Amino acid sequence: MTPHESTAVERLPVAPAAAGSRRVRRLVDNLHGWAFIGPAMVIVVGLSIFPAVWSFILSLQKWDGFSEPRLVGTANYTRLVSDQAFWDAVRHTALYTFLFVPASVLAGLLLAVALNRKIRGIGFYRTAIFVPFVASAASTGVLATYLFSPQFGLVNDMLRRLGLPTQGWLEDPTQAMVVIAIMSLWGQAAFTTVIYLAALQDVPAELTEAAKIDGAGPWQTFWRIVWPHLSPVTVFVVVWQAIGALQLFDLVYTTTRGGPLDATKTIVYFLWEKAFRTLEFGYGSAAAYGLFLVTLTITIGIVVYSRRKNLEAF
Amino acid sequence: MAATTLQPSPEQEVVVAPVTRRRRRLPFSGWHFFLLPTALVFMVPFVQMVLASLSPAKELVQFPRPLLPSHLTLDGFRTLFSTTPALHWLLNSTIVSVSAIVAQSVLCSLAGYGFARLKFKGRNVSFFFIIATIMIPTQVLMVPTYIVFARLGLLDGLGAAIVPWLAGAFGIFLMRQFFLSIPKEMEEAAALDGCSRLQIFFRVVLPLAKPALATLAIFTLLGSWNDLVWPLIAINNENNFTIQLGIANFQGTRRTQWEMLMAANVVATAPLIIFFLAAQRQFIATMTFSGVKG
Numbered sequence: 001m002t003p004h005e006s007t008a009v010e011r012l013p014v015a016p017a018a019a020g021s022r023r024v025r026r027l028v029d030n031l032h033g034w035a036f037i038g039p040a041m042v043i044v045v046g047l048s049i050f051p052a053v054w055s056f057i058l059s060l061q062k063w064d065g066f067s068e069p070r071l072v073g074t075a076n077y078t079r080l081v082s083d084q085a086f087w088d089a090v091r092h093t094a095l096y097t098f099l100f101v102p103a104s105v106l107a108g109l110l111l112a113v114a115l116n117r118k119i120r121g122i123g124f125y126r127t128a129i130f131v132p133f134v135a136s137a138a139s140t141g142v143l144a145t146y147l148f149s150p151q152f153g154l155v156n157d158m159l160r161r162l163g164l165p166t167q168g169w170l171e172d173p174t175q176a177m178v179v180i181a182i183m184s185l186w187g188q189a190a191f192t193t194v195i196y197l198a199a200l201q202d203v204p205a206e207l208t209e210a211a212k213i214d215g216a217g218p219w220q221t222f223w224r225i226v227w228p229h230l231s232p233v234t235v236f237v238v239v240w241q242a243i244g245a246l247q248l249f250d251l252v253y254t255t256t257r258g259g260p261l262d263a264t265k266t267i268v269y270f271l272w273e274k275a276f277r278t279l280e281f282g283y284g285s286a287a288a289y290g291l292f293l294v295t296l297t298i299t300i301g302i303v304v305y306s307r308r309k310n311l312e313a314f
Numbered sequence: 315m316a317a318t319t320l321q322p323s324p325e326q327e328v329v330v331a332p333v334t335r336r337r338r339r340l341p342f343s344g345w346h347f348f349l350l351p352t353a354l355v356f357m358v359p360f361v362q363m364v365l366a367s368l369s370p371a372k373e374l375v376q377f378p379r380p381l382l383p384s385h386l387t388l389d390g391f392r393t394l395f396s397t398t399p400a401l402h403w404l405l406n407s408t409i410v411s412v413s414a415i416v417a418q419s420v421l422c423s424l425a426g427y428g429f430a431r432l433k434f435k436g437r438n439v440s441f442f443f444i445i446a447t448i449m450i451p452t453q454v455l456m457v458p459t460y461i462v463f464a465r466l467g468l469l470d471g472l473g474a475a476i477v478p479w480l481a482g483a484f485g486i487f488l489m490r491q492f493f494l495s496i497p498k499e500m501e502e503a504a505a506l507d508g509c510s511r512l513q514i515f516f517r518v519v520l521p522l523a524k525p526a527l528a529t530l531a532i533f534t535l536l537g538s539w540n541d542l543v544w545p546l547i548a549i550n551n552e553n554n555f556t557i558q559l560g561i562a563n564f565q566g567t568r569r570t571q572w573e574m575l576m577a578a579n580v581v582a583t584a585p586l587i588i589f590f591l592a593a594q595r596q597f598i599a600t601m602t603f604s605g606v607k608g
Contacts, residue, residue, distance in 0.1 A: 032511055033434025040425035041440060043481040048447035051458035058457060065461065111352070119343040121350075127594065128353035131360065133601065134586035136540035138558040139579050143359045146366065146572060152379050154362060160378070186359060194601045247451055250542045254562050268453050275457050276547055288453040295451060 059285040069282070076286035086287065088262060089270035092177065096266065097245040099181040104241050105234065107185060108192020113222070115193065116200045133190035141254020144183040145170060170256055173263035180251050180264060188244075192237050199233040200226065235306040239299055246295055267291050363583070367391065367576035374572040390573030391581075400578055402553060403560040406472055407539055407582075410556060414479035414538040415531045421481040422530060423523060426489025427515055431501070441490075447483045452543065460547055474548035475556055479538045485530050488603065492526035493519065525599075532593070532600040539586060557582040 034041075059076055063069035080086050115126055135143070147154050148169035156166040170176045203226050211221045249268035252258060258265035258273075265273075267287065275284025366374055367390045369383035394400050428434075429441050459478070460469075468474045496519070504514045520527075545559040555563070561578050564571075590597050 029432070030434040030436075033428050033432040033437060036428030036432060036515075037425040037437075037440060040421040040481040040486055041444075043421065043477075044444055044447055044483060044486070047459060047478055048450055048455060048483070049443060051455040051462070052447075052450050054458040055454050065464075114345050114349050114352075117343065117345065119345060121346070125349045125353045127591070128356050130594070130598065131587060131590055132356060133597075134536065134540075134590050135359075135583055136558050137542050138540075138561040139363075139583050140359075142561060142564075142575055142579050143363060146576070147359060147362060151377065152375055152572075154358070154379075157379055157381075186356065189356075191601055194598055198602050243451075247453065249453075253542070253546070271453060272456075272543075272547075276460070281457050281461070285454075285457050288451070288457070292451055292454050296449070 055285045056289060058282050059289050061282040063281045064279045065281055072282065076283050077290070079283065080286050080290055085262075085265075086267075086270060089265050089267045092262075092264060093246055093248065093266045093268075096177050096181055096248055097242060099178060100184055100245045101238060101241045103181065103185055104188055104192050105237050107189045108196045108237065109230070109234075111189060111193040112196030112200055116197055129193060130190040132187045135187050137250030138254050140183050140187050141251055144179055144251070144255050148179050171260055173261045176256050176260060176264045180248075180255060183255075184245075184248075184251060188241075192241065195233060195237055196230065199230050203229045232306070235302060239302050242298060242302075243295055246291065246298075360583075360587075363576050363579050366572055367580045369573055371571070371573045375570065390577035393571070393574040394577040394581070397574075398560070398564075398578075399553060399555070400557065400560060400581065403555045403557040404581060406475070406554060407557040409472060410475045410479070411535055411538045413476045415534045417476075417480040418482065418485045418530055418534045419527055422485030423489045423520060423527065424515070425481070425486045426491075427493050427519060429486065429490045430493035431498075432511075444483045444486050448487075456543070456547060463548060469548055470551045470554060471549075472554050475541075475545050475554075478544055479534065479541075484533065484604065488530055488533075489523070489526055492523055496522055525596075528593070528596045529600045529603055532589075532597055533604060535589070536586070536600075 058069075060071060060073060061069040062072045062075070111129060115122065115129070148156075150156055150166065150168050150171055153169070155169065159166050167175060169179050207225050208221055211225050216224065247268050248266045249272060252264050252266055252269050256264045258269050268291065271284045271287035271291070274280045274287060365383060368386040368388070369390070370385065370387050371389060373380055373383055425444075429437060429444075463469045463474050463477075468477065500518050500522075501514050504518045509517065540558060541556070542558050542562055545556045546562065549555060549559060557578070561575070561582055564575055564578060
């Protein structure tokens with residue numbers, strides 16, 4: 001772009017002495033630009049790009065943080081794929097993902113459809129469903145432990161009052177992940193709901209009106225008219241929730257710490273233990289990059305799939 | 315311009331309809347049969363939290379458990395503040411969140427404006443790098459960041475909890491999108507009046523950016539106040555715990571003192587709940603933006 005094309009904002013008058021020299025002006029422009037973005041750039045490069053590169057180098061090393069790091073090539077990665085504990089972590093993470101992602105997407109869709117109307121008390125309903133979004137993982141974890149406590153928890157208390165058998169919940173290896181998924185859903189249903197609500201309000205009213213006039217029932221209108229409009233958003237929330245689910249850590253830390261019998265040890269929990277409990281920095285980094293790769297593959301896979309089907313989510 | 319919404323995404327304006335504007339009787343709907351129980355179930359955890367924090371300690375570990383406490387007491391809060399440094403942790407969390415919000419507002423809007431309006435060498439490459447960092451999961455960054463902080467002597471101090479929140483790709487992107495959406499005319503007029511670029515930025519552009527800054531502030535508040543992983547890794551000194559880290563560690567050491575644990579939970583969650591109730595629309599706009607644009 002030549003200076004003539006630019007507007008007054010892009011090319012402010014600089015000091016009169018420099019006005020004649022295009023090169024000085026360009027230098028001043030560059031300085032200005034970097035003065036604006038510089039501070040933030042330093043932070044982002046220093047805390048994201050630099051560590052990401054170093055982490056990859058670390059994944060090719062054996063290092064405990066004290067002795068000299070030793071280059072071991074891909075040994076960390078080959079150890080990873082033959083590590084039974086890692087594959088257990090992958091299985092637990094997959095279980096959580098399959099519990100949480102469909103549930104949160106369906107809950108979001110259902111709640112958004114329900115909340116997308118003007119009825120009495122709608123403000124109360126919305127607030128009640130959205131407020132849990134602000135609860136932290138630590139709070140949610142404490143609440144989960146309290147509500148699902150086998151002896152004194154409200155959930156078992158209710159079961160008892162209904163004459164149903166009580167459960168072990170977080171203390172039962174087959175149920176712990178389910179409880180974690182339920183509590184995640186409680187905190188995060190608001191997110192998918194809000195996204196679907198926004199999408200629902202983008203559906204042209206003329207279309208649904210026209211369908212109604214043509215004699216379509218609400219069920220037909222939803223599946224034939226509304227749902228096709230929602231599919232790009234659905235692809236998006238599935239990807240988004242899946243990325244989040246694959247990175248589950250906080251709620252495990254604040255409820256079961258990976259137990260019982262390691263049943264809730266997820267990939268991130270595994271790598272956190274390796275890196276910060278047994279100080280295997282290289283091995284931990286390899287696990288992190290492995291997870292990154294899986295996340296990336298799944299994301300790209302879903303995006304390509306949706307492009308093929310012309311869903312235009314991204 | 316709607317004062318509470320971001321310009322670039324019109325969908326945000328309509329998310330929460332102002333339900334109480336008209337006091338007309340709305341028709342009864344079958345959806346109440348679904349919504350009322352659902353809303354009540356969603357409220358159970360917080361209601362239980364508050365009830366437990368006000369219950370006498372022994373009633374929480376009684377069997378069978380009474381549904382409601384026999385009387386309300388503040389013992390849980392007294393135990394919390396007299397036997398643990400919870401007040402200190404709350405202060406730490408406040409320092410972290412306030413620093414994060416101030417830093418993000420300044421640094422991200424400066425950078426966002428730079429990317430949206432200024433022309434300079436390396437702009438596109440830099441922006442690409444910023445956006446690329448959104449893809450990098452935090453787990454990849456934990457180990458090297460920990461090592462760097464250890465070398466810089468930042469570990470264990472409150473600074474360790476603050477530094478990662480000073481600026482971020484989300485904020486830069488958010489502010490850039492906002493600045494791209496506002497008309498250039500006012501800035502041009504100010505430029506012709508002889509304002510310097512910084513003057514234009516602070517006097518003309520930033521006052522217009524309030525809705526975007528509100529979104530950024532809420533996003534940063536939620537993230538920094540609720541963060542657990544990073545303080546967990548970086549801070550061992552109990553005096554420098556954030557409230558979240560404090561609560562998470564209670565789980566191991568005091569898991570049977572429910573009245574105190576729940577009191578801690580109340581003081582950790584109440585600020586965000588109050589903010590949410592006070593600024594529900596902005597919170598929802600933030601959620602929508604972080605989803606739709608993220």
